[in-house]
Amino acid sequence: MDAERARSRMVDALREAGRIRSAAVEEAFRGVPRHLFLPGLAVADAYADEAVAVQFTEGVATSSASQPSMMAIMLEQLGLRPGHRVLEIGAGTGYNAALMSRIVGPTGAVTAVDIDEELVDRAAVHLASARVYGVDLVAADGANGYPPGGPYDRIVLTVGSDDVQPAWVAQLAPGGRLLLPLAVRGSQLSVALDLGPDGVLRCDSVRSCAFIRLRGAAASADASRVVGDLGIALQTPDDAPEPDPGGVARVLADPRERRPAPGRLSVVDIWDGFGLWLALTEPGVCRLIEVEPETQLPDDLFPLGSEGGTVALTSGDGVAAVVLDGPPEPGPGPVAVREFGPEGAALGDRLLAALDSWVAAGRAGAADWRLTVVPTGTDAPVLTAPQVIVKRHCRVLAELPRPSSSAMDP
Ligand SMILES: C[S@@+](CC[C@H](N)C(=O)[O-])C[C@H]1O[C@@H](n2cnc3c(N)ncnc32)[C@H](O)[C@@H]1O
Structure with a gap:
C-alpha cells in the first residue's frame, strides 16, 4: 500500500474518532511518516491503529x-x-x-x-x-x-x-x-x-x-502473581500489602454462590469505569487475569485482548469477582458476582453495594475523575479529597467533581 495514502487514512480515522482534535496535532501526524520509524514492517501495519x-x-x-x-x-x-x-x-x-x-x-x-x-x-x-x-x-x-x-x-x-x-x-x-x-x-x-x-x-x-x-532506578514492582496452578494471575495495587497467591488459590478452589447483579457492564466498564471506581473506593480490590487458556473461571471472564480478566475483592478467606452472565457481547452485557471461600458472601455484598454506588454516581469513567498530586515535602495548605493514595514521593488526591456525563441506562 502507498505510504502517503495509508497515513492520510490513519489521520482521517483518528480525527473522526475524536482522538485528534487540534490542527497542530493533525498537521504533525500528516507530516511525519510513521513507517520510517518502523523499518521492516509492512506499510499497512505501520499505519494500523x-x-x-x-x-x-x-x-x-x-x-x-x-x-x-x-x-x-x-x-x-x-x-x-x-x-x-x-x-x-x-x-x-x-x-x-x-x-x-x-x-x-x-x-x-x-x-x-x-x-x-x-x-x-x-x-x-x-x-x-x-x-x-x-x-x-x-x-x-x-x-x-x-x-x-x-x-x-x-x-x-x-x-x-x-x-x-x-x-x-x-x-x-x-x-x-x-x-x-x-x-x-x-x-x-x-x-x-x-x-x-x-x-x-x-x-x-x-x-x-x-x-x-519504567525500567531503571524508578522501576515498578511487578504487581502480578500467578495463583497456584489455576492459570490465573492476581494483580494488586502498588500501594496494597503484598498479596498471598497461595491463600487466594485455596479460596478460589472453594466456589460458593453465584448471584446475578443488576445492570449491564462492558469491558470498558470493567477496566476504566467500575474497575477504577472499585480501586479507588475499596481497599481489597484486585484483578484476576487469565494467563493460560484453562482457568478456574473458564467462561465468564471479560475479554481483554487475547486474555480474559476481571476485577474482584479479596480478603484472607474470600474472593468475590464480577463475571459475565452469558456469552461476551460487544457492548454492555449481563453480569453476576461469583463468590469463593467462607468470606465470599460478605465480599459479594460489598461488590454489589459498590456497583450500586457507581451507578448512582453516573457510571463514572477515568475521564470524570480529577486528580491532584501533592509532592512529598511540599509546603502547601493541607489538601484532602475523598480518596487519597499515598506514594513514596507524593500523595494523589482523587475526587469526582460532578456526576459523570457518560451516565447511561444500567
Ligand atoms: C512505549 S515505549 C515509547 C514509545 C516512543 N515514545 C515512540 O514514539 O516510539 C517506552 C520506552 O520507554 C523506555 N524506558 C523504559 N524505562 C525508561 C527509563 N527509566 N528512562 C527512559 N526510558 C525508559 C523503553 O526503553 C521504551 O523504549
Whole structure:
C-alpha cells in the first residue's frame, strides 16, 4: 500500500474518532511518516491503529511504538505550543519526538531520553531518515529527568510510572505541565498535571491507558502473581500489602454462590469505569487475569485482548469477582458476582453495594475523575479529597467533581 495514502487514512480515522482534535496535532501526524520509524514492517501495519512492539526482553515487550490513538490523545492532553521546550522520557522509536518537534517548531526544543542505548541509536537513524533534525536524543535513565535541557514547559513520559519523581517536578518551568501514565491503585491513567505556584500539581484531564512500565532506578514492582496452578494471575495495587497467591488459590478452589447483579457492564466498564471506581473506593480490590487458556473461571471472564480478566475483592478467606452472565457481547452485557471461600458472601455484598454506588454516581469513567498530586515535602495548605493514595514521593488526591456525563441506562 502507498505510504502517503495509508497515513492520510490513519489521520482521517483518528480525527473522526475524536482522538485528534487540534490542527497542530493533525498537521504533525500528516507530516511525519510513521513507517520510517518502523523499518521492516509492512506499510499497512505501520499505519494500523495498533501498538507495535519493537523490543522484547525474556519474552516481555520492553519497547514499542505506541498505538496512534493513544499518542493522539496524549498529544492533545500535552497542549504543546510553538517555542515550547519539551522533555520526553521513553524515546523508543523516536516517532513521538518527531511529532512533538514538528509542533514546537524551530523556536522550541525537544529532548528525548531512553534508558536503552541501542534504542537511542536506532531512533537517531529513524529521525534522520524522516529528515527530522531538531531532536536531542540522549541515552539516560529518565527517573532523573535530564537537567541539562531544563527547565521544560512540558515533560511527557511515554512509559508507565508508579510515582511522580521529584526530578520531574524540579525540572518543570513555572506553570509547566507533566504528562504521564501513572499507576493509580492498579489502574494506569494518563494524567496531565499542571504545576501551580504552591508546588501542587493539578489535573483536569485524565484518560485510561496501558503503557510498558519504567525500567531503571524508578522501576515498578511487578504487581502480578500467578495463583497456584489455576492459570490465573492476581494483580494488586502498588500501594496494597503484598498479596498471598497461595491463600487466594485455596479460596478460589472453594466456589460458593453465584448471584446475578443488576445492570449491564462492558469491558470498558470493567477496566476504566467500575474497575477504577472499585480501586479507588475499596481497599481489597484486585484483578484476576487469565494467563493460560484453562482457568478456574473458564467462561465468564471479560475479554481483554487475547486474555480474559476481571476485577474482584479479596480478603484472607474470600474472593468475590464480577463475571459475565452469558456469552461476551460487544457492548454492555449481563453480569453476576461469583463468590469463593467462607468470606465470599460478605465480599459479594460489598461488590454489589459498590456497583450500586457507581451507578448512582453516573457510571463514572477515568475521564470524570480529577486528580491532584501533592509532592512529598511540599509546603502547601493541607489538601484532602475523598480518596487519597499515598506514594513514596507524593500523595494523589482523587475526587469526582460532578456526576459523570457518560451516565447511561444500567
Ligand atoms: C512505549 S515505549 C515509547 C514509545 C516512543 N515514545 C515512540 O514514539 O516510539 C517506552 C520506552 O520507554 C523506555 N524506558 C523504559 N524505562 C525508561 C527509563 N527509566 N528512562 C527512559 N526510558 C525508559 C523503553 O526503553 C521504551 O523504549
